[in-house]
Amino acid sequence: MEAVFGIDLGTTNSCIATIGADGLPEVIKNLDDEYTTPSVVFYDEGDEYYVGKEAKSGMTVEVERIVAFIKREMSNTNYHREIDGKRITPVEVSALILKKVVDDANEQRSYEGLPPVKKAVITVPAYFGNMECELTKQAGKIAGLEVLDLLNEPTAAALSYGTKGLEGKTFMIYDLGGGTFDVSIMKMKNGILDTLATNGDHHLGGVDWDIALLDYVLMKNGFDVTYEDIKNERDAGKMLLAAESCKKNLSKSDKASFKLVYKRKQYVTEVSRAVFEELTADLLEKTIDIINHAIRLSREANPKIDEVILVGGSSYMPMVKERLQKEFSCPIRLDNLEPDRAVAKGAALHAASLVGEKRTKVQIGTDLASRSYGVKCFSRDGFYVANVIKRTDDLVYEGSHKFYTSNPDQKAATIAIYENISEQDTLDINKCTLIEEKDLRWGFPVPESTQVDVYVSRSSDSTVRIWGECQGKRVDFVIQYKGMYSDEEIEKLKTELESKRV
Secondary structure, eight states, X not given: OOOOEEEEOOSSEEEEEEEOTTSSEEEOOOTTSOSOEEOEEEEXXXXXXXXXXXXXXXXXXXXXXXXXXXXXXXXXXXXXXXXXXXXXXXXXXXXXXXXXXXXXXXXXXXXXXXXOOOEEEEEEOTTOOHHHHHHHHHHHHHTTOEEEEEEEHHHHHHHHHTTTTTTTOEEEEEEEOSSOEEEEEEEEETTEEEEXXXXXXXXXXXXXXXXXXXXXXXXXXXXXXXXXXXTTSTTHHHHHHHHHHHHHHHTTSSEEEEEEEETTEEEEEEEEHHHHHHHTHHHHHHHHHHHHHHXXXXXXXXXXXXXXXXXXXXXXXXXXXXXXXXXXXXXXXXXXXXXXXXXXXXXXXXXXXXXTOXXXXXXXXXXXXXXXXXXXXXXXXXXXEEEEEOTTSBXXXXXXXXXXXXXXXXXXXXXXXXXXXOOSSEEEGGGSEEEEEXXXXXXXXXXXXXXXXXXXXXXXXXXXXXXXXXXXXXXXXXXXXXXXXXXXXXXXXHHHHHXXXX
């Protein structure tokens, strides 16, 4: 059996799994003897890196050298950070995190006399667009991995649960991680897993609960500032860790102490679970709004949810299960230890299936993406976008669309590709983001309303390819986003990283 990894590249913590000798997925502990690794990088002087627990401890002393929550910035083309004059990018930080979890896993394998593994499936939020997926793949390559596939996190979670109690059911995966939220409505029939709808927000997660709690404690102690105001100050990292610790304690107890250290003084504030839940109720309601939108998007009208499965470390907060119990008259499953490990296990199962190892009775049927792509068109009312592939189409998709020239004697047509989150056939161009535009030239005049064909395909890793044809000429769109690396740059960074221990 060829060994492969499944990696949950998380906003706050990452996890890696493989298939054990018993044929079941198992999470591999890191060298700190823990199942998850903090997705934190500390940039030391002298071009040295520390990743994980050791890096996270640096948040209490040298926040200016710490990079955390980078997954949220994966598509932020305006992200700018420099440490010792070195430009820090989300892709390179993600590569360091991936290298850390893989190196630790391979070292653990070496103790058992097993060879190292370089093939992996990496999970991504279902709400990631094509850009974030492409950049995640580049991070994997820089980390020295052969990225077999990208897999939506809710789909991975569903695979890890398998057919155990899910056969014949329509269920919801509620995935509240440290920095992202995803929801997928799925159906299991005859061992085939189909996704009916997906939605999410990759700027909503447990850290937002931490920040809300921290802002409250700052206010209670008479400081007229918020975390946003002081996030780059020396004490900010320690404060955020204290907020996270207090939040976790409130998941176990009705009251907890928040020890705030600010400007060299310590302040102790007692916080009740009731107050914490009141402070963060609006965040929880955002997840309910996202769920309701997913239900409206469902391929099956008004799907009856038979079960809700909670995934992601932040799902441990009691308020989550309590709120969902009010919303849905069905079982809410919160399996012990599984919320923060299920995604990596599901990824390992999918990775094994890609190299020919059948380790699950579940087969992925229809999966969905989170973005639509369209072409700029003109009407008497102005410009609009006509979607050629929609977020409600199958993830793996091939199709074609007919368009027509708008003027007599045209010798070329400009094809502009736009990204959006609408499931509509057409929409206002101002609600879309321009990805790329090119001229399709055939070089001789043609009559008005000459047909221009636009073809589109999307693969299982969310890669979108679009091309246009007219009069025997063709133009291809190889979507290159700002922040993406060339093959040469990837190889250079990969070589530099190979020699480093993180």
